[in-house]
Amino acid sequence: MSRKLCPKVILEGTRLTLKTEIAFALNEHPRIVGPRRYRYHSPLISAEWCAFTDFPWGRGLINFDPAEEALALETYETWVRLFELQRYYSWIIDRFHISTQAYQLRAHQKQYDFSWLENRLVPLGFRLVFCVRSPDSFEPARAARLLVSGNPAQYSDLTAFISEQELLRDLVRRSALPSLTLDISNDDVAVAVTHIADWLEQTGGLYAPPLET
Secondary structure (H helix, E strand, O other), rough: OOOOOEEEEEEEEOOOHHHHHHHHHHHHOOHHHHOOOOOOOOOOOOOOOOOOOOOOOOOOOOOOOOOHHHHHHHHHHHHHHHHHHHOOOEEEEEEHHHHHHHHHHHHHHOOOOOOHHHHHHHOOOEEEEEEHHHHHHHHHHHHHHHOOOOOOHHOOOOOHHHHHHHHHHHHHOOOOEEEEEEEOOOOHHHHHHHHHHHHHHHHHOOOOOOOOO
């Protein structure tokens, strides 16, 4: 019997870096999750869900208000405990704690230490993929996104995305998680997913690490 595929990937990056498109592609790629003869529920989650408010584009695990700090930290604790309980399952996460750190630094000048979280993610085999694009590629990416976006105002200031990308780059560099920086300037999701699959295969990231004794 072949080994069970259960990769655990966190996709980080500023807006317009195709994280969600890559996440969906990863969840259907035979080198990542194995061949699928029919579609079934994919383990794809996101800290970007606006689950703390009852209106669209509200607050959630990334952009919570200071008064919601305890709620956010308990949510992270809940997620990591769920991962620990289901270590032999694959998880694809579209933005997580690195995005929270970046937003909270920019919006509230609050620096959150998530070393406790990463210390529990590393033994489970989680890996970090940092999606980036060149500054000049943000404009055409925005033009494409505006054709489908339900909230176009969020893409009005591209300089904010470029600035956030550099902040995220520094936070990724400091992370304890194994990481891959992935340039998506050419907007080729298929090539990006192949690159991720190659990296996971080369680093043992397709399978759950052995239990510590």
